[in-house]
Amino acid sequence: MSEHSTFEEIGQWLEEAESFALLSHVRPDGDAIGSQIALGFALEAMGKKVRLINEDGLPDNLAFMAGSDRIETPPDTPVAVDVVIALDTATKPRLGDRTLACVGGCKRWINIDHHKSNPSYGDLNHIDDSSPATGQILYNLITELGLPLPAESRDAIYVAVSTDTGSFQYSGTTADTYEMAADLTRRGLDVGGINALTYDNHPMRRVELMRSLLNTLEVEGDGRIAHWELTRDTVERLQLKPEDSEGLIDIIRAIQGVIVALFFEELPDGKIRVSMRSKDRRVDACKVCMQFGGGGHALAAGIRMAGPIGDARRKVLDAVIAELPDS
Amino acid sequence: MSEHSTFEEIGQWLEEAESFALLSHVRPDGDAIGSQIALGFALEAMGKKVRLINEDGLPDNLAFMAGSDRIETPPDTPVAVDVVIALDTATKPRLGDRTLACVGGCKRWINIDHHKSNPSYGDLNHIDDSSPATGQILYNLITELGLPLPAESRDAIYVAVSTDTGSFQYSGTTADTYEMAADLTRRGLDVGGINALTYDNHPMRRVELMRSLLNTLEVEGDGRIAHWELTRDTVERLQLKPEDSEGLIDIIRAIQGVIVALFFEELPDGKIRVSMRSKDRRVDACKVCMQFGGGGHALAAGIRMAGPIGDARRKVLDAVIAELPDS
Secondary structure, eight states, X not given: OOSSOOHHHHHHHHHHOSEEEEEEOXXXXXXXXXXXXXXXXXXXXXXXXXXXXXXXXXXXXXXXXTTGGGEEOOOSSOOOOSEEEEESOSSGGXXXXXXXXXXXXXXXXXXXXXXXXXXXXXXXXXXXXXXXXXXXXXXXXXXXXXOOOOHHHHHHHHHHHHHHTTTTTSXXXXXXXXXXXXXXXXXXXXXXXXXXXXXXXXXXXXXXXXXXXXXXXEEETTTTEEEEEEXXXXXXXXXXXXXXXXXXXXXXXXXXXXOEEEEEXXXXXXXXXXXXXXXXTXXXXXXXHHTTTOEXXXXXXXXXXXXXXXXXXXXXXXXXXXXXXXX | OOSSOOHHHXXXXXXXXXXXXXXXXXXXXXXXXXXXXXXXXXXHHTTOEEEEEETTOOOGGGTTSTTGGGEEOOOSSOOOOSEEEEESOSSGXXXXXXXXXXXXXXXXXXXXXXXXXXXXXXXXXXXXXXXXXXXXXXHHHHHXXXXXXXXXXXXXXXXXXXXXXXXXXXXXXXXXXXXXXXHHHHTTOOHHHHHHHHHSOBOHHHHHHHHHHHTTOEEETTTTEEEEEEOHHHHHHTTOOGGGGTTTHHHHHTBTTOOEEEEEEEOTTSOEEEEEEESSTTSOHHHHHHTTTOEEOSSEEEEEEOSOHHHHHHHHHHHHHHHOOOO
């Protein structure tokens, strides 16, 4: 196992092997699916055999991506390939049990990711946390090695990086990120078209979910805590899918004066999922969540705890209030 | 009057004159205010005297911009400057009556804009509709002429272009736009910080407005028309400001299957303002709005018509339904 492999070392494996399985994490987002498509189509253009496998398959909101029909859920029979490539996946278990089972017979693993916490579980590992998205690492790999960059790969890299940077807004966005977007545009990317499909293309039920959440919105702690909730009742009435709520917490995180935003959601098993965002390093979301068996980062953390939702809401809110700085 | 002046011709005026009044359009947005700050601080760094005047002053949502405290409403007394520079303003009347009155004594006008329809009302005119924002023209002007680019100008250019491109998403965004963002980042722009202030910093009343609008949302025409309304009652209850509703129509324009999105708003004088967005060139929003004395572009148009709001809503919706293509 190598702690850090160069693009050249990875390139040699890509050159020599004939068949590949490209994987990404459960509940995949734009960077996960985008990375699979980007590298997958580059390898196919090199004449390789490629399978794109994800535990949860392709989410509806990414079905607009060219090449996304190639994303498959793990087959029951073993997938025999020369090399497995894990993309954008911080730990091996995050690939999912059935995915791990189907590629269990493969001996050579490449691990490419931008999560700092990635423990380098591959045989070759390229972990670059200076990159705001795995898609940007793959762009560097493809262009530096001179691999083919077909239209599917070009567009997938853009979607991967755009979605993981909140449309080039988050602090991880660098000059190189914008340079990359410039280059992809020069290579024929339809900027207006792809962004319309990525961001302006929600199912009606997502807008209904937004309305429902806003109608439960409450603010407390002198306007420094905003929270809303999603009950099973609403999930079933609106026939919601997991990806429908993605990013909605940003609406209340963005309120002036709010330090902590919380999203309480009833799960099918009766447990409550809590998503917590802090805008102020003095309130450590991870520390609060750990009190309830959860975890995460200082500014974004979560809990899965016992219900009912009203009790969970009260307990967690009290814990957040106790952490608020003197105003 | 010159139909198209080069940066060199404009640069000569900037070099020779001593004092400037920089103007932008009524109801200013990020590109209007950003352009004033960008060029204003560059000129000040050259040792010039500069005033930044806007008919409606600085909107609250742009008060985070460094240098924005320099934006003033038109004074009652004449402003005596060597050169007036109109920025991002498609027609002279869009500068506002009081603004035009206060600079009425000035003989030399420069007009810099990216609106194709601009009739070149200055003595020097630089109209470049290939640029997605006036801020990007000013970036080119400043860098090509080698003018100073202080931090206020750097950040203002970014905000101007980011807000006018929907965060680098709209079709007008070019490779040059991304190159510019890369360069501004290399010059020290705090990408995460400025975007948090631009996009994640809404007053609570904007979120309450979002809830109120969603609660009036209706969909008709087989899911191809989405519309909502804002009554005086809500405007007064939430103490809304004009900028609070900016961009919210995008929420319903983004619904899958929707071709036309409409926003009906009661104005203080009892009239109804209608904003119409089309996602399909077969439905010409401008053509529909012209039936009611309004106008605009094929994909974005508006009307100001007699109330009451229920009647206006019905009449306009019927006109839209008549334009829907056979499904």
